[in-house]
Amino acid sequence: MEKRRAVVSVIGKDKVGIISRVTAVLAENNMNILDINQTILQDFFTMMMIIDISVIDHLNKLRDELELVGEEMDLKINIQLEDIFQAMHRI
Amino acid sequence: MSIAMDEIIQTIRMVQMENLDIRTVTMGISLQDCADSDFYKMNKRVYEKIITYAGNLKSVAEITEKEFGVPIINKRISITPIAEILGNATVEQAIELAKTLDKAAKQLGVDFIGGFSALVHKGASIGDETLLKSLPRALSETERVCASVSVATTRTGINMDAVQQMGFIIKEAAELTKDHNGIACAKLVVFCNPVEDNPFMAGAFHGSGEGEVVLNVGVSGPGVVLNALRRHPSADLGEVSDIIKKTAFKITRAGELIGRVVAKRLGIPFGIMDLSLAPTNAVNDSVAEILEEIGLERVGTHGTIAALALMNDAVKKGGAMASSYVGGLSGAFIPVSEDNGMIRGIIEGSLTLSKLEAMTCVCSVGLDMIAITGNVTPATLSAIIADEAAIGMINKKTTAVRVIPVPGKNEGEMVEFGGLLGRAPVMGVNPFSSQKLIDRGGRIPAPLQALIN
Numbered sequence: 001m002e003k004r005r006a007v008v009s010v011i012g013k014d015k016v017g018i019i020s021r022v023t024a025v026l027a028e029n030n031m032n033i034l035d036i037n038q039t040i041l042q043d044f045f046t047m048m049m050i051i052d053i054s055v056i057d058h059l060n061k062l063r064d065e066l067e068l069v070g071e072e073m074d075l076k077i078n079i080q081l082e083d084i085f086q087a088m089h090r091i
Numbered sequence: 092m093s094i095a096m097d098e099i100i101q102t103i104r105m106v107q108m109e110n111l112d113i114r115t116v117t118m119g120i121s122l123q124d125c126a127d128s129d130f131y132k133m134n135k136r137v138y139e140k141i142i143t144y145a146g147n148l149k150s151v152a153e154i155t156e157k158e159f160g161v162p163i164i165n166k167r168i169s170i171t172p173i174a175e176i177l178g179n180a181t182v183e184q185a186i187e188l189a190k191t192l193d194k195a196a197k198q199l200g201v202d203f204i205g206g207f208s209a210l211v212h213k214g215a216s217i218g219d220e221t222l223l224k225s226l227p228r229a230l231s232e233t234e235r236v237c238a239s240v241s242v243a244t245t246r247t248g249i250n251m252d253a254v255q256q257m258g259f260i261i262k263e264a265a266e267l268t269k270d271h272n273g274i275a276c277a278k279l280v281v282f283c284n285p286v287e288d289n290p291f292m293a294g295a296f297h298g299s300g301e302g303e304v305v306l307n308v309g310v311s312g313p314g315v316v317l318n319a320l321r322r323h324p325s326a327d328l329g330e331v332s333d334i335i336k337k338t339a340f341k342i343t344r345a346g347e348l349i350g351r352v353v354a355k356r357l358g359i360p361f362g363i364m365d366l367s368l369a370p371t372n373a374v375n376d377s378v379a380e381i382l383e384e385i386g387l388e389r390v391g392t393h394g395t396i397a398a399l400a401l402m403n404d405a406v407k408k409g410g411a412m413a414s415s416y417v418g419g420l421s422g423a424f425i426p427v428s429e430d431n432g433m434i435r436g437i438i439e440g441s442l443t444l445s446k447l448e449a450m451t452c453v454c455s456v457g458l459d460m461i462a463i464t465g466n467v468t469p470a471t472l473s474a475i476i477a478d479e480a481a482i483g484m485i486n487k488k489t490t491a492v493r494v495i496p497v498p499g500k501n502e503g504e505m506v507e508f509g510g511l512l513g514r515a516p517v518m519g520v521n522p523f524s525s526q527k528l529i530d531r532g533g534r535i536p537a538p539l540q541a542l543i544n
Contacts, residue, residue, distance in 0.1 A: 007094070007099055009099060009100075009103055011103075035093060037096045039096070046096075046100070048096050048099050048100075050093070050094075058154070059157070059158055060157075063157070078103060079160075080158070080159055080160035081158050081159050081160075082094065083159070083348060084102065084159045084160065084161060084345060084348060084349075085094040085098060085099055085102055086094065087344040087345055087347070087348040088098075088102055088341040088344050088345050089094060089095075089098040089101075089102070089341070090094075
């Protein structure tokens with residue numbers, strides 16, 4: 001099967017347990033994290049993860065679960081296919 | 092190659108804070124095989140074909156926008172110019188067909204269906220005449236049907252008889268919808284040099300050179316360009332062009348990717364990317380504000396044409412590098428009612444109708460979504476169209492007129508059209524008559540530019 005990857009981005013006010021909650025959702029869905037990058041930008045917690053989504057057909061379930069975490073922790077969580085970033089930033 | 096964090100943040104910022112979106116995915120459908128001497132058979136076939144071909148357009152577009160995290164604002168349909176299949180149908184039947192198209196659009200959940208159109212730049216056939224006569228009622232009795240009429244091309248000259256007729260049609264369409272500020276006119280475009288694969292409304296139609304079915308995509312992103320320029324306040328104009336070019340490149344690449352995915356999932360060919368910068372009434376999503384950011388106190392002042400020419404050219408250069416198939420109108424749109432900066436320019440007196448006309452010489456379309464006084468005469472409307480057609484004809488480019496003579500409103504009043512169509516201050520027209528020019532009728536011959544063989 002062709003390798004499909006998605007980017008999970010998490011942005012919001014820093015607090016305890018963000019990475020734990022987000023990665024727990026990914027683990028429950030059997031998602032492997034390929035790359036992870038986290039920093040604090042102007043007091044804002046910012047995290048980008050690249051995950052392998054070859055094992056699932058669509059992102060709906062994952063998106064819903066991540067959005068739920070986002071609402072609970074007051075974070076903005078997006079999940080997008082990696083292709084869009086490749087198209088915009090790589091020739 | 093892996094993607095850097097700042098690149099991911101840049102894309103997210105473009106979408107969430109700067110209004111980057113895919114403005115429209117437009118499915119072009121040929122209706123040529125629906126023609127029939129029996130109107131009722133044709134009417135039924137048209138409905139069934141559109142419903143069948145575009146059945147999944149909305150759902151596929153919605154799934155795809157979620158996956159890529161870039162919104163697709165409009166899902167639309169363009170069809171074979173209806174005049175070409177009308178045959179011997181009556182005016183009443185043409186209106187009924189418009190209602191059928193409206194019903195299909197509503198059934199599918201698409202916001203507009205374009206192609207209730209006639210190409211009469213050299214002359215009108217029986218079907219063309221029927222369609223033109225049906226236009227005022229067809230547009231005022233439907234919600235989502237868009238119409239366009241081609242009255243001129245560089246190759247044929249200007250059909251001034253059709254131009255004259257359009258003056259009356261626009262006036263009548265406005266009167267029939269006077270309770271809604273003449274909204275029917277917002278769905279009617281008069282073209283010079285129309286293109287066959289334009290995905291944008293109200294001027295979209297599926298030209299006769301097109302295939303059975305195709306997906307065309309229009310991106311947008313004035314807000315992204317504006318914010319990119321704001322980060323370089325002291326760049327010289329060469330650098331300004333470069334910033335716009337790079338931004339347009341990224342926007343176009345996003346659009347092409349998503350367009351191709353939607354087309355593939357629908358099992359139809361991808362047609363073209365239209366590179367137009369189309370403004371909306373969202374904060375900062377304005378072409379006028381880009382021109383002001385380049386260095387004008389208010390849009391419409393001296394230097395506006397130069398800034399617009401620079402911007403329009405840079406958008407094309409960036410976009411052309413990003414997509415293999417560029418088409419449609421591809422340039423900057425300068426609609427008034429959909430652009431907060433243009434509205435402000437008019438209210439503050441910096442932007443006039445004459446300046447807007449001049450701007451159409453260097454941008455992709457023409458006088459667009461402009462409200463004018465309700466007491467304008469049909470001859471003056473025709474003369475406005477003739478001027479725009481002449482600009483397009485001589486400069487070998489598309490020009491268009493979409494003006495709304497708002498019944499009962501005078502210069503300076505504000506009118507609301509609602510939704511994407513926005514609001515506009517009513518503009519006055521030149522009080523002197525053009526009646527004799529229009530009454531002469533006939534055809535303005537094709538210019539020397541047409542003799543290129």
